[in-house]
Structures are given as C-alpha cells and as structure tokens.
Amino acid sequence: MTSSLNPAAAAAPAGASSGVLADYRGRLGDHGPDPLLGSDELIAGGDVRPTQLLLADAIEAMGQGGLLAARAETRRLVHDDGIRYGVGGIDGIRDRHWRLDPLPVVLTSEEWSGLERGIQQRATLLAALLEDLYGDRLLLRRGVIPAEVVLGHPGFLRQVDGIRSRGGLVLGAHDLGRDTDGTWRVLADRTSAPSGAGYAMANRRVTTRVLAGLHRSTELARLRGFFHTMSAAVREAAPPTSEVPRVVLLSPGPMSETAYDQSFLASLLGFPLAESDDLMLRNGRVWLRAAGRLEPVDVVLRRVDPEYCDSLDLRADSQLGLPGLVEATRQGNVTVANPLGAQVLENPGLAPFLPAVAQALLGEDLQLAGKPAWWCGDRDGLAHVLANIDRLVLRPIATGGEVEAQLGGHLSAEGRDRLRRRIESEPWAWIGQEPLPLSTTPVVTPTGLTPGRLVLRTFWAERDGERHVMPGGLARAATGPSQLHVSNSGGAIAKDVWVLAPETAEAGWGDPGVRPDLVAVRPRAVVAPRVADNLFWLGRYAERAEAAGRILRVCDDLVEDHAARPGTPGEQAMRALLAAATAITRVPGDPAQPRQHVRTMVSDPLQSGSLRYAADRLGDAAQRVRDQLSQDIWHVLSRLDRTLAHVPSDEHQLQPRLYDVLESLLAVSGVIAESMVRDETWGFLDGGIRLERAQFTVALLASTIAHERPPIIDGQLTEAVLEVGESILTHRRRTVAGEGPVWPIHSAVSLLLLDKGNPRSVAFSVDRLVEDLRLVGDDVLAAKAEALADHIARVDLVEACTGDRSGLGEILAEVRATLHAVSDDLTRRRFARKTSQRTLPISWAVTS
Known part of the structure; x- marks a missing residue:
C-alpha cells in the first residue's frame, strides 16, 4: 500500500488535466494554496499533486453532470438520515438540514502523522495549563502569562477555583487552517464542550455511500475506533469509588443548534442523553431520575455552556443545568467532562504566550502554533498593533460577546478609528494577530467546482495518559468573502476528511492481542x-x-x-x-x-x-x-x-x-x-400505540355504527368502517364460511371491539396495553387496564347492537372514559417533570 490514493498512478508522471479541473484551476485566482492542485509552478504546467491523482481522476470521470448527481445524492442521504443543524422546533423555522459536499478532503499518512504529533503536544500543554490556572498559578506568578489575560476572561470561573477535576481535560478539539506554505496553524482551541465529532462520523457515512467505488479502492484510517476510545476515556474519568461508572451526556435539549450531533454522539458512545429535567442532586450526588427510581451518575459529559450548568454557583436564571453541580464536583462525587472552568483555554489572548508556556511546562518548542500575535496590554504590543491595524486581525479576548474578530483592512478609515479608540480604552482586552490566508478546497456547485476556504476541526480524547486523535475530523469550506468566520452557522459547507492509511497498516481489526474493555453487569438503566x-x-x-x-x-x-x-x-x-x-x-x-x-x-x-x-x-x-x-x-x-x-x-x-x-x-x-428491545423503553412507546389505536377505534365506532340508520346506508357505512379498521377481508371470509355474525353491524362490533385475535380491535390493544404497563413497572395502571379488558370481554354482542344501539354507545363511552383515565394517570405518574427551579438574586443594601 502506498500513501497515494492510487498506487499505480502515484508512480506515473502527473499529466495535464482538462474539463472540470481545468475550469477549477481558472477559478483559483488569488486564493491560497489548494491541496488538490500543485504549487503555482505545477498549476501553470497543468499538473495535479501525485497524492491526489485518484480523486482528480474521479472528478474528471464524473464530469460536471456526475458531480451534480453526487451533490444531489448527498443531499438526499443527508435528508434521509435526518442530519440537521440549527435551532429546531415545531415550526422548523431555523432548523435545516446539514450541508455536506460530496468531495472529501484527502490527507496523506505522512502529513497526518506530523499533524497528529502537534495535536497531541498541544492537548498535553493545554491540560497542564488548565491545572496550573486553577491550581498554583505559577505561570501568572512568574509573569509568563499576564494575570489580566486569564483573570479578565469570562471563561475563568472563580467558583471552580481549586477543584481538582479527575481526568482533567478528557476531550478536546482544535480548528486548523493551512498557511501559504502549506503549514497547518491553529485558529482556535475548543476545550469547553467541543462539538462536531458526531457530524464527522455522519459525514463519513454519507460520503462513503455517494463515492462507494472510490472509497472501496482507497485504504483509509477508520473512525469507529476513536469513539470506542472516547467512550472508555470518559468512563475512566469517573470518581475512583465507582465500580461501574454511569455516564450521561448532558444536552441543552432539542432546541440546541447541534442537537443532532449530541444525540448521534450519545448513540455512538453508548451513553444516555440527558437534559436538566432528567437529573437531580441529592446528598451531594447526581442522580438520573425516573418514577420511583434513581440511578447514580458518576460522569456528566456536558454539552451545556459552563455558566449555565449550575444556577446556584453560576448563572442564576439557567434552566439548563443542575443546581449544586459545582459543589458535587468539589466533593469529588461526580466528574464533569470537560471541567467547568475549561473555557478559559479558548481565550485567544493566550495565543501570544503559548510558545513560552510550552517551554515552561513541557520544556519543548510548540509544534502546532497559530500566526504571530501581540497582546495590546503590553506597551510594545499595543504600539505594534495600532501601527499595523490595517493589516492585522483584531480579536477581543472575551469571544462570543457583542464584538467579534475584525480584519482591519476590511474596515473603513472611520471604522478603524473607532476600533483604535476602543482598543486604547481597554488594551488588556485585545490582541492583534497576523491573518491566515486559508488554503482552498474544491466545492461542488451548479456552475462547477468553486474554491472554498478550508478549516479543519480535529478531535482527541485522553485515555491512560495518552492523547488519541481522531484520524481526520470535520472539515468546513466557505465560498463567501469572509476569511475570519468559516463556520456552519455562517453558511459554510461540511466535508469528510480522508486520512490515507500508512503503508505499515494492517487490514482488519488491528492487534489481535488487544481485547475490548469489559464492563461489569449492572441493573438495567432507568x-x-x-x-x-x-x-x-x-x-x-x-x-x-x-x-x-x-x-x-x-x-x-x-x-x-x-x-x-x-x-x-x-x-x-x-x-x-x-x-x-x-x-x-x-x-x-x-x-x-x-x-x-x-x-x-x-x-x-x-x-x-x-x-x-x-x-x-x-x-x-x-x-x-x-x-x-x-x-x-x-x-x-x-x-x-x-x-x-x-x-x-x-x-x-x-x-x-x-x-x-x-x-x-x-x-x-x-x-x-x-x-427495539422489549424493555421499559418499548413499554412506553408501544403503550402509546395501543392507547391511541384503542381510542381511535372507539371514536370511529361511536361516530358511525353506534347510530342506527336505514339498512342500505347502514350496510355501506359498516363496510367502510371495517375497511378503515383493516378488517373487511376477515369479515367477508367469516361471513361466507359461516364463522362469524351474519349481520354486518354485529361483525363490525365483534371484529373491532371484542376480538382479542384482531390486532385492530380494542380488546387486542387493551391486552397489549396491560403487558406494556407491566413492562414499565406500573402494576396499578396495569390492573386498571386489565379490569377494562375484562369489562370488554363481558359485552353481550347481540344486546349491544339491538334497537337504537344506545347500549353500544354507552359501552363505547365507558371504554373511552377509562382509556382517557389510564392515559391521564400514566402522564401524572410517569411523565411528571421537575418543579421549575430558579435561584432568587439577593440585593445587598448598605444602611447607615
């Protein structure tokens, strides 16, 4: 195996391409370097990078028509898989399907190996930095990092100062971009609640179906093993007193922009998805709640922003977290991954000082760095930034606020003057940084391939003291004018990332001597x-x-x-x-x-x-x-x-x-x-089906054949009702064979109300409902439903259908009332939410 996409073509001389790629080459213009095409000299000669030949050949073979077909197929599969991004809701106004380009970003094993080492070093560095910032703070004491940069950042949570979190930084992600010389540089660190790993796997699932032939012929590093490692890493972070760790993934809920990513990640990791309402704090411990049962939680893998995680110690108006969570972590009863104070590491104000931090903490040079940056709180740094404001990127260290990063060269003279005055008024709160001219990648559009600026998000998990990096990640490409904000919320399109397997890689499952983690059997989850x-x-x-x-x-x-x-x-x-x-x-x-x-x-x-x-x-x-x-x-x-x-x-x-x-x-x-396994989850779902079917059938009978009409109309209406109830064929077969009632009205009532063997009957649905209620452990309601089943079984068919059928109407009304009562009781007993919790702010008044 070679590191090229096409082993045979890798040794062949790179020939001039035509068609789609020739058009793409013409569109590159002044964009940054492109991983598909070669350097400027190669582009002029009409060549493609040798390691990208198979992808280039596939593009040329598909042509514009094939690329558009792949684009349409990608959109269909994204829709079919239900991959979404954005705020959801009943009206779906801001909820939209994930945008994915069919062409992957391809990285050679050699390039990835160097990048992986840089990611591992940076992850180790940030973990050590976090421990120091919430511990002895030696870096601040020695002036390696100015105190204003850390203590003035909203991500530094004084409420968690001094808490020694077991596991430290368990997970992390980094946004990277290529410089003009092909060097990967860091754009941002994601250490608080890094998102996107689920989307990366979803991208792979779609892309490999759209480009099935290309995928089969290419040896790639697989993604699935990383999620096994991530699951083990999170469980490993549990307090040592936990023999069988229970982990929940804490989500803000379905209105979160990345709700799909959270639920899919929970499925990949095997952890239940929990919201604030699902959890409670008792005796200093976190519990997963259900009616009459509580399950202890050892690790909270959070996707809720830190300030919203605890309304007692942090944001008082939050309904997304758990009051008392900070104190539970302080007592060591639960681990929060990542730690609540980890957002301070996302501070762009750290960028100018990380090379010195790497020397101080690791004794090493920083392998994976950002572009040069200057802190404006330093006199020389401020002077440099103000003198070069027209060519630098100006970033507030408190990201996510009202002011975002701005490229000075894109501002008007008046805008630069306003920004200059703002920086001068709060110099400690700003940095200036050299802009990164991002490399491009081809994006399929209706008019051909278009260069899009590429940002790669990489992911890692810490286990047994080692940082394991996902082989690939989540790529995003933006074809718009902005160089600063390449994000899905800003309209960027996602791309799969293919890392070519090294020549020494073994096919199959890897080392046969490595056994999977064994997890002790524990009681069924609530x-x-x-x-x-x-x-x-x-x-x-x-x-x-x-x-x-x-x-x-x-x-x-x-x-x-x-x-x-x-x-x-x-x-x-x-x-x-x-x-x-x-x-x-x-x-x-x-x-x-x-x-x-x-x-x-x-x-x-x-x-x-x-x-x-x-x-x-x-x-x-x-x-x-x-x-x-x-x-x-x-x-x-x-x-x-x-x-x-x-x-x-x-x-x-x-x-x-x-x-x-x-x-x-x-x-x-x-x-x-x-x-679905026939456990408690099935009981609730199937119970909903049985209640709804029984109520519908009762309402159908009560609205139609419970009222006497002229025989010819009665007959036609009854047959229509039997057809609605998927029982018309049984009615005809039994009537002809003499196995059922002769009169259609009797047959309809028998089949749709009383027949325990007909899956469309009320009797059948109530019997299944009894089983479902016992499955969810509610014997009280099961007995109530069983009494209803006995009542239905005692109905006299002839008597109910005699005369004006008022007796049938009364029977149906009684059955309907009981079904509604069971539904209401089930809601009250098993679906009750927590009482709304809100911390009351206290106003301190000074009196003389």
Whole structure:
C-alpha cells in the first residue's frame, strides 16, 4: 500500500488535466494554496499533486453532470438520515438540514502523522495549563502569562477555583487552517464542550455511500475506533469509588443548534442523553431520575455552556443545568467532562504566550502554533498593533460577546478609528494577530467546482495518559468573502476528511492481542420521565398518523365515487364517514366541498388533527429521543416528509399519495417493532400505540355504527368502517364460511371491539396495553387496564347492537372514559417533570 490514493498512478508522471479541473484551476485566482492542485509552478504546467491523482481522476470521470448527481445524492442521504443543524422546533423555522459536499478532503499518512504529533503536544500543554490556572498559578506568578489575560476572561470561573477535576481535560478539539506554505496553524482551541465529532462520523457515512467505488479502492484510517476510545476515556474519568461508572451526556435539549450531533454522539458512545429535567442532586450526588427510581451518575459529559450548568454557583436564571453541580464536583462525587472552568483555554489572548508556556511546562518548542500575535496590554504590543491595524486581525479576548474578530483592512478609515479608540480604552482586552490566508478546497456547485476556504476541526480524547486523535475530523469550506468566520452557522459547507492509511497498516481489526474493555453487569438503566414521555408520544403520533391515513383514504374513495350523486345511499354513507373523520380529527370543513375537505385533513400542517400535523409531530418526537431509535427510521421518516410535502391538486387523485403515506407509516411501525428491545423503553412507546389505536377505534365506532340508520346506508357505512379498521377481508371470509355474525353491524362490533385475535380491535390493544404497563413497572395502571379488558370481554354482542344501539354507545363511552383515565394517570405518574427551579438574586443594601 502506498500513501497515494492510487498506487499505480502515484508512480506515473502527473499529466495535464482538462474539463472540470481545468475550469477549477481558472477559478483559483488569488486564493491560497489548494491541496488538490500543485504549487503555482505545477498549476501553470497543468499538473495535479501525485497524492491526489485518484480523486482528480474521479472528478474528471464524473464530469460536471456526475458531480451534480453526487451533490444531489448527498443531499438526499443527508435528508434521509435526518442530519440537521440549527435551532429546531415545531415550526422548523431555523432548523435545516446539514450541508455536506460530496468531495472529501484527502490527507496523506505522512502529513497526518506530523499533524497528529502537534495535536497531541498541544492537548498535553493545554491540560497542564488548565491545572496550573486553577491550581498554583505559577505561570501568572512568574509573569509568563499576564494575570489580566486569564483573570479578565469570562471563561475563568472563580467558583471552580481549586477543584481538582479527575481526568482533567478528557476531550478536546482544535480548528486548523493551512498557511501559504502549506503549514497547518491553529485558529482556535475548543476545550469547553467541543462539538462536531458526531457530524464527522455522519459525514463519513454519507460520503462513503455517494463515492462507494472510490472509497472501496482507497485504504483509509477508520473512525469507529476513536469513539470506542472516547467512550472508555470518559468512563475512566469517573470518581475512583465507582465500580461501574454511569455516564450521561448532558444536552441543552432539542432546541440546541447541534442537537443532532449530541444525540448521534450519545448513540455512538453508548451513553444516555440527558437534559436538566432528567437529573437531580441529592446528598451531594447526581442522580438520573425516573418514577420511583434513581440511578447514580458518576460522569456528566456536558454539552451545556459552563455558566449555565449550575444556577446556584453560576448563572442564576439557567434552566439548563443542575443546581449544586459545582459543589458535587468539589466533593469529588461526580466528574464533569470537560471541567467547568475549561473555557478559559479558548481565550485567544493566550495565543501570544503559548510558545513560552510550552517551554515552561513541557520544556519543548510548540509544534502546532497559530500566526504571530501581540497582546495590546503590553506597551510594545499595543504600539505594534495600532501601527499595523490595517493589516492585522483584531480579536477581543472575551469571544462570543457583542464584538467579534475584525480584519482591519476590511474596515473603513472611520471604522478603524473607532476600533483604535476602543482598543486604547481597554488594551488588556485585545490582541492583534497576523491573518491566515486559508488554503482552498474544491466545492461542488451548479456552475462547477468553486474554491472554498478550508478549516479543519480535529478531535482527541485522553485515555491512560495518552492523547488519541481522531484520524481526520470535520472539515468546513466557505465560498463567501469572509476569511475570519468559516463556520456552519455562517453558511459554510461540511466535508469528510480522508486520512490515507500508512503503508505499515494492517487490514482488519488491528492487534489481535488487544481485547475490548469489559464492563461489569449492572441493573438495567432507568428511563427518565422526559424520555418516557417522548417515547409514549412517538407511539401515539405514529398510530395517529396511520389512523388518519386509513380513514381519509376510505373517505377519499367514497368522495370520488359518490360526491357527484346527491341523495343516494352511497352519498349519505360518504357524508356519515366524512362527519366521523371530522369529529375525530377536529379539522373543520365545508360540507359542500368534500373533496377539498379531505385534502385539508390530509395536508394542512396547522390543523392539529390533520395527517400532516401528526406526521410532523411524529418526526419531532423522534428527534427528541433520537438516541433510542434505530438509524433506519430516519430514511422512512424522510420519505414520509417528502410525500406529504406535495399533495396533488383537485385535478389529480389523492389515493396514490395516501397509499404512499401508509406504506411509510407501516415501515415506521416495522422498524420500531423489529429493532427495539422489549424493555421499559418499548413499554412506553408501544403503550402509546395501543392507547391511541384503542381510542381511535372507539371514536370511529361511536361516530358511525353506534347510530342506527336505514339498512342500505347502514350496510355501506359498516363496510367502510371495517375497511378503515383493516378488517373487511376477515369479515367477508367469516361471513361466507359461516364463522362469524351474519349481520354486518354485529361483525363490525365483534371484529373491532371484542376480538382479542384482531390486532385492530380494542380488546387486542387493551391486552397489549396491560403487558406494556407491566413492562414499565406500573402494576396499578396495569390492573386498571386489565379490569377494562375484562369489562370488554363481558359485552353481550347481540344486546349491544339491538334497537337504537344506545347500549353500544354507552359501552363505547365507558371504554373511552377509562382509556382517557389510564392515559391521564400514566402522564401524572410517569411523565411528571421537575418543579421549575430558579435561584432568587439577593440585593445587598448598605444602611447607615
């Protein structure tokens, strides 16, 4: 194996390329160096870098048409996998799909090896620096770092000063960019709650499917092993008193910009995703809560900003953290990874001093540095910055505030004067830094390959005293004018990073003598109320959407057949079923426009009873418990979303679209049923399905056959109800064979209310509900549901359907009331959230 993408082509002379690459070469212009193409001399000669020949050949082979097809396929797969970035929510206004370019960034094993050593050294340095800043502070005492740079930074948390966090910096990330000479330089350190590792794995999963042939022919360093190492590293940080560490990933919730990254990372690591509501503090320990049970937590892998993690010691108005968490860490009862004070290391004001820090703490030169920087709190540094303000990047050391980094050359004369005055008023709060002319990478666009400025985020985890670096990372490319803000929030597009395996790499699983970590068996994990609630409603919305699809499909069929025949029995049966659908969905409509009414019940996303609304809420509930679900479900939910996004107009039939919707919903049910272990999580989800199905069927019967009508209308309506309940074939077969009631009304009640063998019946659903309630450990509600099952079993079919059927109506009303009571009791007993906690600020008044 060689370090080239194409072993055969690596030895061949680099030939001139044409077509797409020739056009790309012409677009480079004054951009920085490009890893795909060679130096300026090589570009003039028409050559490609030897290590990039296979990628270049693939680009030329695909041509513009193939590249656009790959781009479209990438977008489809991102949509199918449900990869999202941005603030979520019911309206989805700021929630959008991840943007990913199909072409990877390729790094040779030699280049990566040097970069990896620099990352490991920098990670070691930052860990030692963090320990000193919250310990003896020798670097500040000796003047290696000015005290103002550290103590004046909001990331330095005095509340955690002196806490010796077990494990220290467990995880880290660094944003890197290439200089004009190809040297990698640090743009920013991410040490507080580094994000993006989940996105990096998601990128790899998509890219390898889009470029399957290229991926198969290229020996790459794999990513999966890094997540095993990360999981072990986090568990290793647990307090020594914990024999079997329990870890939770603390998330701000589904409204977080990186909610997908958090849930996918939790799945990769095997840790439960927790929110503030899922945790509580008792006796100085953190606990994962459920009704009647508590599970001790040893490590909190946080993705919540530090100031929001504790409303007692930190930000008083926070609802995202856990009051008392700082004190729990001080007592050594829980480890927070990374430590709450680690954000001070993200301070850009440290950049001018890190070379000296490396000598002081490691006795080594800094291998991976940023561009030269000057602190304005120093007289000489201030003079240099002000004299060169038109060509430097000016950064406030308190990043993330109202003022961001600015390139002096991009400001007007008036703007530079304002900035100069601001720096002079607070010189200690600013640094000036040489700008980094980022290298470029090709990005597929509708008009061809476009150079995008490249930023690479690398990730590492500390285990057994060694820093392990993910082979690759998360690349982002920006094609806009800004050189300073290459970020996903700023519109950059992500790229996969392929690190070529070295020649000595062994195929397969690696050293056969290395055994996986063995974890002791512990009691089954609890299901937090928030998770249980969302699983329950995931099941309910899945069933609600399917039920709506079934009744609206039959309604639409009757409308097509009978809407133009007023006064006929078929038209009256149609209106009766349409009235039932209206009562169940509560979507208003004009009786004179039945066709439009059906379409409204199908597609209106703002009507809470519509099919579209239920499908949207299904997707929203799934996003909230993503770490509990099979990856396969996102393909189905994406297809469902695309199907409902375009409902045909009145001139076209609705039936094919409804069949597609039901096909997707049946696939959702199949994925859930065949992928979930029958534990407590299944009990809550399936319990939601059974309650919803039973309630729908009861409402359907109560709105239709519980009311006596003329026999010919009654017969047609009953058959329509049986079709909605997926029982029409059984009814016909039993009737012909003499195995069931002769009268359709008796058959419908028997099949849809009483038959314990019919999965669409109320009796069947209640029996399954009893099993689900026992599975979640609620014997009280299980007994209540079991009593309901016994009551249904004692119903006299003939008596219930005799006369005006008021007896049937009373039975259905009683069953409905009991089902609602079980649902309400389950919500109260198992889904109760914590009481809102808020620290009251105290105003200190001085009196004479």
